[in-house]
Amino acid sequence: MIRKSTYAAARTVAPVIETHFAEQQADARLRGEENLAPAPPAKVIEALIDAAFWASLRKEEGQSPKISLAFLSPDQASKPLLFAYRLPLTSHNLTKLAPGVERPGIHLGVWMEKGELYLWGTTREILSFCFVLDVSEPGLLVVKHRRASGFGKFANVAVLKGDDIKIIDEHSDTLPDCPAVMTSLLGFTTPATWDDSVNVLVQLAVSMRAHGRGGTLLVVPAGSDKWQESVVRPMPYAITPAFSALADLMQQDKEDRSRSIWQGALRREIDGVAGLTAVDGATVISDQHELLAFGAKIIRSDGNELVEQIVVTEPVLGSEPVIVHPSNNGGTRHLSAAQFVHDNQDAIAMVASQDGRFTIFSWSPCEMMVHAHRVDTLLL
Known part of the structure; x- marks a missing residue:
């Protein structure tokens, strides 16, 4: 039988996650979607998180494990790699397997039979809304699921770091001044309302964060040069x-976008643009995805005041908006990005810090000030 967890956060968060997956799958069925992954019960979620947490604190040949667990049966996986013998779900087994499955896109399959959870092999293809648990670093776990569209970053559900639990607030995207990129990052929209242009910004954000050097990406209206008043020329x-x-x-026919050749080309171009954000200064693209400049130095445009305050939010349950001076929200990158959006209210600024923090700056017509969206929890 499934043993009782010894990681307290697993017991706390499991019922909330169970409810999330049950509701998401019920909504998907109402939309007529098929081939959905099974929704795990709370006791399974608790056991998975417990085993993964303790595995994250171990090391194999001096390296901390980075693994991804997917809850589905071998029959539900596409072209799975099957172990000849089932392995019990233990932190020891997860640590031993980690070096061979740490590459992105590989999931260790977990299933339950007769009350016992076991590892059955690996897979790269999983069903829509499949429960996935990533071990990102020691003590840091991310619960997520595959999007119904099947392409792009998985949608995060919860982030656990030690005893700190952050549950993604799925209603954060209903704010009237919430930029469209936030709706896409939250992942609670249906394929029918998916905005492909926003999806590009999501992938750019993930790639910017991944290079680990920090950077700024400015998204400005196509056909306008007004933004150039806010950079050194x-x-x-x-x-x-x-x-x-x-x-x-992005202008190619939508039927072409399901092909692996197109998706591979898109990833390469996204990584190319995101890589430029590592150069000192800001990278600038239009809202039609054209690259306009990189290494641009942001300045306050003539006639505009210094930005004195911004509103900061994070899309997690229990988080309240706070109004702060922009210097209290981060370093030089954050301050200059806030000033740029203050001066160019039709633009968006995306800022990655070297420590992994990621902030999206947009203009809030409701608050009449710059809105800083902390989205670290959505990009893990």
Whole structure:
């Protein structure tokens, strides 16, 4: 039988996660979606989190494990790699297997039979809304699920770091001034309302965070040069004509976007643009995905006041908006991004810190000030 967990946070969060997956799958069935992954009960969620947490604190040949667990049966996986013998779900087994399954996209399959959880093999293909548990670093676990569309970053449900639990607030995207990229990151929209242009920004955010050097990406209206009043000119790395490889990909027919060749090309272009954000200064793209410049130095445009306060929110349950001076929200990148959006209210600024923190700055017409959305929990 499933043993009682010794990680207190697992017991606390399991019922909440159980409810989330049950509701998400019920909504998906009402929309007529099929081939959904099984929704795990709380006792299974608790056991998975407990085993993964203790495994995260172990080391194999001096390395901390990075693994991804997916709850589904072998029959529900596509082209699975099957172990000849089932392995009990233990922190010891997870640690031993970790070096061979740490590459992105590989999931260790977990299933339950006769009250026992076991590891049955690995898979790269999982069903929609499949429960996935990632071990990102020692003590840091992320519960997520595959999007119904099957492409792009998985939707995060909860983040656990030691005894700190953050449950994603699925209603954060209903704020009237919430930028569309937040709706996509939260992952609670249906495929029918999916915005492909926003999906690009999501993938850019993930890639920016992944290179670990920090950076700023400015998204400005296509066809307007007003934003240039907020950067030092001449720009050392201005692009003429605008580089349109990413834009060209997004203009292809939607039926082509399900093909692996197109998806691979999109990832390469996204990584190329995101890589430029590691250069000192800001990278600038249009809202039509054309690359306009990188290494741009942000300044306060003539006639505009210094930004004195911003509202900061985080899309997790229990988080309340706070109004702070922008210097209290981060370093130079955050301050300059807030000033840029203050001066260019039709733009968005995305800032990655070297420590993994990620903030999206947009103008809030309701608060009449810059809105800083802390989205670290959505990008893990």
